[in-house]
Amino acid sequence: MAQEAWKRKELTVGQVAERSGVAVSALHFYERQGLITSRRTAGNQRRYARDTLRRIAFIKVSQRVGIPLARIRTALESLPDERTPTVEDWARLSRGWRSELDARIEQLERLRNDLSDCIGCGCLSLERCVLSNPYDRLSEEGPGPRRLMVAGLEDRVEE
Known part of the structure; x- marks a missing residue:
């Protein structure tokens, strides 16, 4: 009897795209950038561990607040055994990004205020x-x- 899709340990690229809301092409890009990993089946198809969904959520939230992909990759690489980020990891990493974001906010406010000139x-x-x-x-x-x-x-x- 076939396992239900949600019980499978690995996900196909289509399943990851559907569950994460990220296009397949973006998943391939993330993989080329070293943000996520997959293994290849005998038929050369990508298979992702289920925790990839959490990594993608981390990437999307980080991008949404303006963190460049290179900094996100560095953050993910800093995790032991490249594991999925935890709540504690997010707290630590976001504290490190706070001053960078504050500087960007200040710069954008200056640009906005100078725009009228x-x-x-x-x-x-x-x-x-x-x-x-x-x-x-x-x-x-x-x-x-x-x-x-x-x-x-x-x-x-x-x-």
Whole structure:
């Protein structure tokens, strides 16, 4: 008698995708990035341990709060025997990420507050453009939209 799917010790890639809400292509990507692992059957099909679902939940939550995949991978690698994160692991890791997230929040608040000074024209050389030209550093390179100009192109356009 075949075991019910929920009782199986291993899951197929389709089952993991369905249960986690993550596309199969994303699972393959996570595996290439070393975030999750699978074993291959004799027919070269991927099989995932059931605890992979918890690792994927950890990855998704970490991404949602803005943690880059490289930092998530480092966090997962720091766990003994690459086991599934526990509540205690999450508490420890999230404490370590807190200052990084606080710095990003401060940066985003500054950008939001400075956005009203930007007229959004795209010239990228406004004297007061704190978003794309802080302290008018590009004025030292000459007049005009410095970031949009390709060396020598402005001369050819006038010809």
